[in-house]
Amino acid sequence: MEELRDLHPLERELLRFLREVGESSDTEIVSRSGLPDEGSFRRAAEWLLSRGLVRESRREESATVELGPVGRSYLEKGTIPELALMEEVREGRTDFREIQGLDMFDNARWGSALGSLLRAGLVRKTDRGLELSSEGENVFRLCWKVVYEPLSRGEEVSLSGLPEGVADLVRSRSPKRTKSKAEFVIRTHVTRYLQITEKGGKALERSEEGGETVGAITPEMLRAGTWKGASFRAYKMDIPPSRIHSGRLHPYMRYLDAVRRKFVAMGFSEMRGPLVESEFWNNDALFMPQFHPARQIHDAYYVEEGLSSPRPEPEIVSRVAETHENGGDTGSRGWSYRFDRNRTLRAVMRSQGTALSARCLASGPEVPGKYFALARCFRYDQVDATHLPDFFQIEGIVLGEGINLRHLLGLLKMFAEEIAGAEEYRFQPGYFPFTEPSVELHVKHPALGWIEGGGAGLFRPEVCLPLGVEVPVIAWGLGLDRLAMLAMGLSDIRDLVTPDLSVLRRMKIRADKLVGGGGGDA
């Protein structure tokens, strides 16, 4: 296909250079072609390569030597342990332990230097201590001369240019791992050679015939008006856009934001509360007997001895205690056991968002009132693809004179439609220790079929009356993690809290589609 697009000035520059020299390496082009910088060269080269106007003729690999952290410390000292050791011996210090005592290098370095000198036959051990076996040129001195000295002057040292013995020494002292202990670091470079193609030559000729075109529009042009009458170089339109690194909110937090918006739109006010709860608010105030299975050590995380959460008011504790024991003034017969007041103070990781509802009831809520919370809760579970140690629950209450079972069903219908986006749903009797009647909402998910959509009920009088609320209260709760996974297309719940930025960046989120229900858009 004929190349229709004009050449960019950078491209033209590069092509001209290659036409002149025939073949050239990347580094040579950058330094000699007149292109402004390496970045400009790389961009121009990629464009030209992709359009077949230049081609890669060959590649050469080369290795250069640099100093590692240890090597740099030798350079600062002005010598390496082997040379220093020979120097000490030459000056008559023949007792190795005495040399080891010098603080120029540490014990281990002196030791390994002695080892290398013995192996190289430069030093021998005799009855009188250490002696030099050879006074002539040696690989260590050579190494200092051809590696350390040029590097200290900022010159490049190529591995292939070193004498064989020195090259071996350098290789043996540049470990691939533990670079922090390396004397040398070997860097390999690939040199690429480019040539202009026949097609490139023609494109350049065409471009030169056409004269200069305007590329980027500059402020100078606009000020001076030189753009008038100029011909603008056409840009290629079907290239992928360059990537912008953007900040972003966490996908799960965006899901929670969307749920929060829904509830506020439905007239709910948000509740907040502590992560470490007293057993009082977590269980007792919810009329869960202290012997209830969900309060066992294997169902909730308890906090170590000696820690506490703020003490609830004694009058409220008394009313709750009495209700547990014999029903108090609630018309109930109670659970008929001895309520342990000390247990109310034990600190537990909030196991249900209902704890927040209990706190809200006790704090003199508005009537009529609607409250919700996005509560992080904890449950004693093995962490796997479907369980996290902490999870988000949406939780709430509705208080009002004359509220009844049918309002409860109406509220659940609203959740099914607005939050879960379900067209089909059903209500079933459920069991929760703190509600009666209790209802479970089931919603039909397009992919998964019937799934649980939350539990709800009217709070038992044994819950409301001791906390000072006399009107009926609807309570409901629902784990959000699963719905969020569905909305985000995840199959492993651990991905909701992944520490891997690339996984996080790959998550595809359409925040406007995260929760159900329509808006008012025409």
Added chain:
Amino acid sequence: MPKIEVGASDLKRLSGLDSLSPSDLEERLTLLKAEIDDWRKDTIKIELNDTNRPDLWSVEGVARALRCGERGRTDHLRDMPAPSRKVTVNAAMKGIRPYVACFRATGYSLDDPALEALIQSQEKLAESYGGKRGRAAIGFHRAEEISFPVSYGPAPPSTVFHPLGEEGEMELAEVLSRTEKGRQYAHLLEGMDLYPVLTDSSDEVFSFPPVINSNATGRVRPGDDDLFCDVTGTDWETVQLAATILACNLEDRGAEIEPLRTAYPYETPAGRSPVAPLLFADSLEAEKARMESVLGTTLSDSEISGALSRMDYVLAEVVDGSVRGVLPPYRCDGLHPVDMIEDVAIGRGYHSFQPVRLSGYTIGRVSPRQLLADELRTVLVGMGCEEILRPVLVSETKLRELTDTTGRAVRLANPMTAEYSVVRSSLLPGLLETESVSGHAAYPHRMFELGEVVRVDDDGLTASEEVLAFLACGNDVDLGVAHSILGGLCRARMVNLELEESEDRRFVPGRSALVRIDGEAAGMIGEVHPAVLDRWGIDRPGSAFEIGLATL
């Protein structure tokens, strides 16, 4: 939640519902707050959600509820003969294991499914409802091997006895140390000098509750048609209810129940001479107007009594605007009139109640803390930062050893794994962990988490606090990056930022500071110490800050 396994054909026969399809059963199970967990060939696994209804934890109980839902209530244990045999209780039992309830079931020859069901309900009642055999434990025996009357009394640990399934006789103490069941339940008898046993008229020990039966009487087999059941335990109601439920189950199978009188030398809630199985007849009373106001609908008297009959209530009558219901003998979970009101709703079916929309007007509000958090998140994202979300529970290693976090943090008393054993007191470890596994993700890395941490004061009082942490990592990152982000935040909040030189082991000496916002200490900022980076395996420099939101 208890789960039971029932035979599909057994369930159909007992319930009288011959053509039971999965969807049909699923629908009917809602009546008893239960659902199908699995249905493979003839075996159905059913999950029962009501932890207060142990009567449902057996195929007989499920079948009974389905039957009543279809055809209305039936009688239970109505034509029992007067008790002619008795159990005598020794006075010492009051301090050992005070209560016992026994009955006999005759005239029904156990078939395979019935025996399996019997074993399963014994297990569910004793383990789940009976508190792992503490509050109540159950034994079944071949009644023909027992000579009446029976005694319930204490025995020294040296008493010799042949436990079920063992080669020969051994002492009770040996039963506890040498047999599997013995070791499993020995803790229930710990510290006791005398153990509970049931002996027959010839002084032969035939049961060692709550551990094991004797080999002679306990070997119940298909074809047996004369059973003796003992329930012993520490809680009166649990013991009696378990016995009554088992008697109803066997009666539903076709057995005749012969009650036994128990003679106590001490008082029980039912006197010194109660009869088992006890017919619980808890009654609940509710104003009809209240019932109608809770359910949001008007109901005729017959609708109410019809609904309660489907729930097997013995009696449901409306007199002078008041509804009185008597629960069936196997239930004692009626605490409050609302429990009966729910039974009316379930008996009628939830589908018969039309949802209505709430009408009261309320104003919705986002919590002020969340409004602030959202504001900060927006500003941070605008500055190119990425939001991170990490679990609240962390490991001691990540918080302390790797990150060098100081200050007290909440430790769990019962962690499941060390990985999640501490409640985070700082968000930085989570960000450092993110960086440590994200070296392959394109740079720049500028991340933040806004979330709750828990702090502990000197008195051990815990408090959740909203905190913002930021971490930047990359080849050319220095203190300036974190500082400029923090500066941007403070400008957006129109507050004054000051840094006050301060050392912190997490940061490079001389490059860390206390953050003061409008003069108040808000947190720390610094260049992350290479030792911290090294321990996390991060090979690029980083800078970070962590501040409480209270000052912003």
